[in-house]
Amino acid sequence: MNQVEAAGELVARLGERGWTLSTAESLTGGALSSAIVSIPGASKVFLGGFVAYATPIKHALLGVDLGLLERHGPVHADVALAMATGACRLTGANVSIATTGVAGPDKQDGQPVGRVHMAIVTPDDHATLTKDFTGNREAIRVSSVETALAMALSVLDRH
Numbered sequence: 001m002n003q004v005e006a007a008g009e010l011v012a013r014l015g016e017r018g019w020t021l022s023t024a025e026s027l028t029g030g031a032l033s034s035a036i037v038s039i040p041g042a043s044k045v046f047l048g049g050f051v052a053y054a055t056p057i058k059h060a061l062l063g064v065d066l067g068l069l070e071r072h073g074p075v076h077a078d079v080a081l082a083m084a085t086g087a088c089r090l091t092g093a094n095v096s097i098a099t100t101g102v103a104g105p106d107k108q109d110g111q112p113v114g115r116v117h118m119a120i121v122t123p124d125d126h127a128t129l130t131k132d133f134t135g136n137r138e139a140i141r142v143s144s145v146e147t148a149l150a151m152a153l154s155v156l157d158r159h
Contacts, residue, residue, distance in 0.1 A: 006149035023049035024083035062086030073109035080119035
């Protein structure tokens with residue numbers, strides 16, 4: 001399933017449930033939100049998104065615990081989960097998807113280029129996923145969006 005199909009399926013499934021959606025993005029820089037809002041009818045489910053690119057903004061805006069950031073840095077599965085939780089709290093959305101990682105060109109805080117952590121929070125569940133993507137900066141970002149959408153659909157399938 002390509003990115004447009006996955007985003008369309010996500011919007012449709014959330015609409016069927018009467019659930020709303022938010023995003024919290026770092027390395028994807030708004031690309032995940034953009035993929036979602038490209039779908040006609042997205043306004044029925046998508047409340048908003050946050051681009052928390054810099055580490056201090058993850059704490060100040062989304063409420064990611066400073067201790068967590070100091071222990072693990074911004075590229076960690078628990079940080080992605082905290083970002084998603086913060087976006088739900090701020091928007092009142094039922095579901096939030098978060099991305100954080102290293103798109104390159106250089107390693108960050110000891111994390112390799114291509115390492116991406118994604119998280120989803122729903123009323124019933126939460127999940128994290130870590131992937132190591134290859135390719136250039138843009139390819140890593142595109143793969144991150146596609147995988148985050150697929151992960152969200154997979155979590156919704158569980159309930």
